[in-house]
Amino acid sequence: xxxxxxxxxxxxxxxxxxxxxxxxxxxxxxxxxxxxxxxxxxxxxxxxxxxxxxxxxxxxxxxxxxxxxxxxxxxxxxxxxxxxxxxxxxxxxxxxxxxxxxxxxxxxxxxxxxxxxxxxxxxxxxxxxxxxxxxxxxxxxxxxx
Ligand SMILES: O=C(O)CCC(=O)C(=O)O
Ligand SMILES: [Fe+2]
Numbered sequence: 001x002x003x004x005x006x007x008x009x010x011x012x013x014x015x016x017x018x019x020x021x022x023x024x025x026x027x028x029x030x031x032x033x034x035x036x037x038x039x040x041x042x043x044x045x046x047x048x049x050x051x052x053x054x055x056x057x058x059x060x061x062x063x064x065x066x067x068x069x070x071x072x073x074x075x076x077x078x079x080x081x082x083x084x085x086x087x088x089x090x091x092x093x094x095x096x097x098x099x100x101x102x103x104x105x106x107x108x109x110x111x112x113x114x115x116x117x118x119x120x121x122x123x124x125x126x127x128x129x130x131x132x133x134x135x136x137x138x139x140x141x142x143x144x145x
Contacts, residue, residue: 002123005047005099009126012134013046020061020109020116029064029079032122033100035131041073046100046124053117055091061109061116062087063096070101082107100124 002010033045056062064085066076087107088096098104100122109116124130 001097002047002049005044006123006125010123011126011128011130012132013122013124013128014120014131015122016120018106018118018120020106022109022112022114024061024106024109026064026082026108027106029076029082029085029103029105031101031103033124036128039075041101044070044099044101045128046122048096048098048100048123049121050096050098051119051121052090052092052094052096053119054114056094056116056118057089058087058107059109060111060114062089062107063104063118064088064107065098065102065104069103070099074103076103 031039032048033040036045050063054060064082064087066085082105085105090096122131
């Protein structure tokens, strides 16, 4: 599916986990291609797959999205407000797949003692430099090379 969307030789841009603890401050609204400056809205450069490791809903940190916001030359007036967004909800095992122009943010988690865990595999087109250098070698004794 990623090859169909991004073409041959796509790259893993980053591979992360995001745990939203209770009482968190919602993340700033962003697109996942915000690193491309000046912003280009006519095409998407990346695709994110977010795996839910628990049942996720609007109360416990469900990612906030603006459906349709991947289209058009648009940006939020206040990137610190999630007003008007919707929470993505789903059972553990859900894969939320979205392209990199969509405006979104981690949602507020208000469920006491619950940690909302997701794993994000973010792919970008072959000609975009990766956020993480997967060729960088670590061992116990040496610094990153
Ligand atoms: O934690 C989330 O729900 C969203 C994370 C996110 O947008 C990101 O890491 O770029
Ligand atoms: Fe994001």
